[in-house]
Each structure stands twice: as structure tokens, then as C-alpha cells.
Amino acid sequence: METYLTILLGLALAEFMRRCCYVVLHAFTGPLSKVPGPFLAKFTKIPWAMELVKGTHFNTVGPMFEKYDSDIIRISDCTSIQKIIITDDLPKDPMFANFRAYPEIPTLFLEVDKASHKHTKKLLSNGFSPGYLNQLEPLMQGCIDKFEKVLDSACAKGDDFAVIDMANTLSALTFDVMCATSLGGSFDLVTSNDLTLKKCLARALKFASLQSQVPWIRLLPGFRTGFNYLTAEINNVVEEIITRRRADTGPAQKDLLQIILDANVADPIFFPEQRVREEIKLFIVAGSDTTSMTVTQCLLQLVNNPRTLKCLVEEIDRAFPFKNEDITFAKTQDLQYMNAVIYEAMRLGMHPATMMRYTENPTVLSGYQIPAKVNKEISICGNTLTSTQTTVQPWAGAAMTDPKIWPDAKMFVPERWLGEYKGVVADKKDFFSFSAGRRGCIGQQFAWKEVRIIMGRLLRRYEISLIAGQSHERRSHTTAWFVQGFYKVGVKPRM
Numbered sequence: 001m002e003t004y005l006t007i008l009l010g011l012a013l014a015e016f017m018r019r020c021c022y023v024v025l026h027a028f029t030g031p032l033s034k035v036p037g038p039f040l041a042k043f044t045k046i047p048w049a050m051e052l053v054k055g056t057h058f059n060t061v062g063p064m065f066e067k068y069d070s071d072i073i074r075i076s077d078c079t080s081i082q083k084i085i086i087t088d089d090l091p092k093d094p095m096f097a098n099f100r101a102y103p104e105i106p107t108l109f110l111e112v113d114k115a116s117h118k119h120t121k122k123l124l125s126n127g128f129s130p131g132y133l134n135q136l137e138p139l140m141q142g143c144i145d146k147f148e149k150v151l152d153s154a155c156a157k158g159d160d161f162a163v164i165d166m167a168n169t170l171s172a173l174t175f176d177v178m179c180a181t182s183l184g185g186s187f188d189l190v191t192s193n194d195l196t197l198k199k200c201l202a203r204a205l206k207f208a209s210l211q212s213q214v215p216w217i218r219l220l221p222g223f224r225t226g227f228n229y230l231t232a233e234i235n236n237v238v239e240e241i242i243t244r245r246r247a248d249t250g251p252a253q254k255d256l257l258q259i260i261l262d263a264n265v266a267d268p269i270f271f272p273e274q275r276v277r278e279e280i281k282l283f284i285v286a287g288s289d290t291t292s293m294t295v296t297q298c299l300l301q302l303v304n305n306p307r308t309l310k311c312l313v314e315e316i317d318r319a320f321p322f323k324n325e326d327i328t329f330a331k332t333q334d335l336q337y338m339n340a341v342i343y344e345a346m347r348l349g350m351h352p353a354t355m356m357r358y359t360e361n362p363t364v365l366s367g368y369q370i371p372a373k374v375n376k377e378i379s380i381c382g383n384t385l386t387s388t389q390t391t392v393q394p395w396a397g398a399a400m401t402d403p404k405i406w407p408d409a410k411m412f413v414p415e416r417w418l419g420e421y422k423g424v425v426a427d428k429k430d431f432f433s434f435s436a437g438r439r440g441c442i443g444q445q446f447a448w449k450e451v452r453i454i455m456g457r458l459l460r461r462y463e464i465s466l467i468a469g470q471s472h473e474r475r476s477h478t479t480a481w482f483v484q485g486f487y488k489v490g491v492k493p494r495m
């Protein structure tokens with residue numbers, strides 16, 4: 001018995017030593033060994049995975065760029081990012097399959113196969129055509145009417161001004177807008193101020209991050225039950241959305257929800273019943289907190305930069321001289337200063353970290369030869385595979401605050417989008433908040449309309465002010481969130 005045990009231990013030790021030798025050899029002679037990076041990253045991905053699960057990668061990778069890259073090759077220069085996502089249009093990293101709730105059910109965002117993605121995008125793009133988006137305006141305006149009522153009633157209670165948690169109120173508003181315009185009806189969260197769904201979505205996204213880094217977690221007993229428990233509220237909302245529409249005997253609808261349901265009827269193999277649910281969840285996630293965070297980011301910058309706030313309010317007052325004038329998609333579209341404020345707030349604060357691609361052929365990025373073939377083990381949906389790719393991750397946050405491209409890169413200067421600033425005119429090709437190319441944001445025009453109209457209506461009717469002493473620290477699990485859990489702004493009706 002003792003001999004068997006010794007042999008077994010010997011074999012385990014030999015295997016351990018073999019793996020260690022492989023890792024060391026790979027670190028110093030492998031195809032990526034010449035690409036600079038933190039020393040530890042040559043041997044293990046664990047520190048990075050921990051950052052990702054905590055949501056702090058967002059804050060820590062930036063400083064790493066000043067010195068390093070790492071074993072996923074992070075690319076921080078604008079030209080190489082354009083090459084990755086537009087010119088070469090590299091395929092999406094298979095690792096994204098690990099983010100799926102069900103390994104075999106993709107969504108538009110989590111589809112990694114080029115042909116299937118193209119097919120899905122074609123199916124869903126009718127829900128984003130310019131003509132169709134314009135028809136959504138009354139529904140969007142209806143949600144903002146309710147937002148104004150909430151602000152009015154808070155202001156009526158306050159002596160001087162009301163303190164509004166804009167991060168959460170706007171999150172409720174954009175959730176309502178998404179459901180009202182595209183998913184069959186608002187849940188009026190802005191009025192109820194119910195944060196249950198928001199918390200549920202945040203839990204689900206955090207869990208998806210964990211699952212992407214530790215894919216075998218799915219194999220644990222009770223995993224599915226636990227996950228369903230964590231996401232119960234959002235699952236109920238999705239069921240309600242589907243049941244409501246399927247029971248509707250009124251005139252046929254043509255919204256995004258109907259497009260998704262029709263895709264299931266037309267091809268239940270490509271678009272099974274569970275996929276209907278997953279796509280609806282995707283649009284709720286992709287289309288609400290991204291937009292609310294953008295508006296919050298604009299407000300945060302404006303209350304901290306009174307001169308800019310004054311210029312923007314003046315522009316809005318010139319365009320809408322009468323307080324009760326309709327503030328519409330069409331009339332806000334050409335507000336130059338407003339557009340510049342939104343671009344600049346997004347440049348500083350909306351940095352997608354999800355644009356991972358892989359190199360099919362050897363390619364030069366940021367001056368380094370990146371091989372197409374790196375033998376490394378990756379885990380996809382719980383199965384370990386030997387991958388023959390190099391993952392490249394465009395790091396938009398570093399590119400959009402690169403001092404070589406943006407003078408006073410860390411400062412909020414909307415004027416750079418209106419003409420020359422310190423000898424440089426901002427180039428929209430270097431702006432990646434919506435990504436770009438084939439995998440760029442399908443909801444970009446939807447978001448622009450929504451952000452402009454919320455900002456226009458808010459600043460035309462209310463004076464906003466800084467509530468000092470708040471933390472701006474954020475974390476990210478696919479979408480960003482404030483560590484303090486809120487962002488407060490002072491609000492007072494304008495005379």
C-alpha cells in the first residue's frame with residue numbers, strides 16, 4: 001500500500017514539475033515572450049482574473065500601460081485598435097462563450113461565430129433602423145415625463161433644492177425607456193424607485209464575470225439552482241414581457257420584442273425558446289445602464305465644471321427659448337455644444353473593456369509582432385481546449401486618454417470636439433465608447449437620441465448643482481457602477 005502511495009505521489013510530483021518546466025520555458029521562449037508585460041503574468045493569469053471578478057481591472061490596467069502589457073495582449077494605441085476592430089475585423093474571442101448563462105445559447109453580444117453573428121444582426125437590425133427609431137420618440141418622451149414628475153415632487157419637498165441620486169434614478173429611467181420602446185411596455189421603475197431589478201442585474205453580471213474566469217464553476221452541484229435564485233427577479237420580468245405579448249390579441253406589433261419572438265417562430269433551431277429570454281435580458285442590460293451611466297457621467301462633469309455647464313445651458317436656451325417648448329430628437333440632434341459635452345464625458349468615463357478579439361494570422365500591433373499561434377490552454381464552457389490564438393484586447397480607456405493624441409488628456413474639454421484645441425482637432429475615429437466596425441454597438445443611434453433628449457429636457461427645466469464630497473470611484477462588470485452605490489446631484493426648478 002505504502003509503495004503504491006509513493007508511486008502515486010512520485011507521479012503527481014513529476015507531472016507538477018513537467019507543468020512548471022513548460023510554463024517557465026513558454027514564458028521565456030514562447031511566441032509572446034518578447035512582448036512586454038508584468039513579470040508575474042508570464043506565469044499565471046490569476047491576478048488578472050481576480051481583478052476582473054472584483055470589477056477593478058477597469059482602474060488598474062490603465063496605470064499598467066505606462067509600463068507593461070500582459071499575457072492577453074492589451075492594445076492601447078488608437079491606430080492598432082482601429083486595425084483590430086475595423087480594418088482587420090479580427091474575430092471575437094471564444095472566451096465570451098463563458099459569459100453565457102447557458103453554454104449552448106448565444107446572444108447577439110455573446111455570439112463568437114462570425115456567420116451566426118451576421119445572421120443574428122441581420123434579424124435584429126430592423127429594430128434599429130433610423131425610421132423605426134424615430135417612431136419611438138413619443139414612448140421615450142412619456143418615460144421622461146414621469147422622470148420630470150419625480151424631480152418636481154422631490155423639489156416640492158425641498159427648501160432650496162432637492163438632492164437626487166442621479167445614478168439610480170437615471171438607471172430606472174433608462175430601464176423604463178428600453179422596456180417602453182422595445183419590449184412591450186414600461187415597468188415605471190422611475191416612479192416606484194424600486195432598485196430590486198437593478199441589484200439583480202448587477203448580481204447576474206458579477207456572477208457572469210466570475211463564471212468567465214472560473215468556467216468549471218458550472219459543474220458544481222446546485223449551480224443552476226443558485227444562479228436561478230440570484231436572477232429570479234429579472235427572470236420574472238422577462239417571463240412577464242413574453243407572456244404579456246403572447247397574450248396580446250391587438251394589432252400586430254413591430255418592435256424589437258416582436259422581432260425576437262418572430263425569429264423563434266421562423267427558426268426554432270437557430271433561435272430556440274431559451275434564446276428569446278437571453279436576447280431580451282441582453283437588451284435590458286446593454287440598453288439601460290450604459291445609457292444611464294453616460295448621462296450620469298455628463299452630469300458629473302458638468303457640475304464639476306460650471307463654465308461648461310453655463311455654455312451648455314445657454315445653447316439649450318437659445319434652441320428652446322420657451323420653457324414649455326417640445327424638446328425633440330430632431331431639434332437636439334444639431335446642438336453642437338451638447339454633442340461635444342457628450343463625446344467628451346464619454347471619452348473620459350465610458351471605456352468598454354469587452355472588445356477581446358483573436359489573431360488568425362501573424363500581425364503587427366503597437367509595433368510588436370503578434371503571432372497567430374500560441375499554444376495555451378483555455379477553458380470554454382467548462383471544457384479545456386488547447387487554443388491556437390493570441391487574444392488581443394483593445395484597451396479603449398488608455399487610447400481615449402492617451403496624451404500623445406489628446407492634449408490635456410485627463411481634463412474635460414468639450415471644445416476639442418468643436419475645432420482645434422492646442423493644435424489638435426479631436427478625431428471621432430479615435431473614440432471607442434461604442435466600439436466600432438462589425439461588432440460595434442447596434443444601439444448607438446438609439447443611445448444618442450436618448451441621451452440628448454434627457455439632457456435637453458433636464459437642463460431646460462432644472463438648475464443642477466454639485467453635491468460635494470462624493471467618491472467618483474467606479475468598478476465594472478460589463479457595465480460600470482459607482483463603488484459608493486449612488487451619484488447625487490442637486491436639482492432645482494429654473495425660474
Ligand code: HEM
Binds near residue numbers: 110291352440
Ligand atoms: C451610451 C450607451 C451605450 C454604450 C456606451 C454602448 C457601448 C457598447 C459597446 C462598447 C459595445 C461593443 C462591446 C464589445 O464589442 O465588446 C456595444 C455592443 C452592443 N450594444 Fe451598446 N452601448 C450603449 C447603448 C446601447 C443601447 C441603447 C442598446 C440597445 C437598445 C445597445 C445594445 C448593444 C448590443 C446588442 C451590443 C452587441 C452588438 C454585437 O455584438 O454585435 N447598446 N455597446
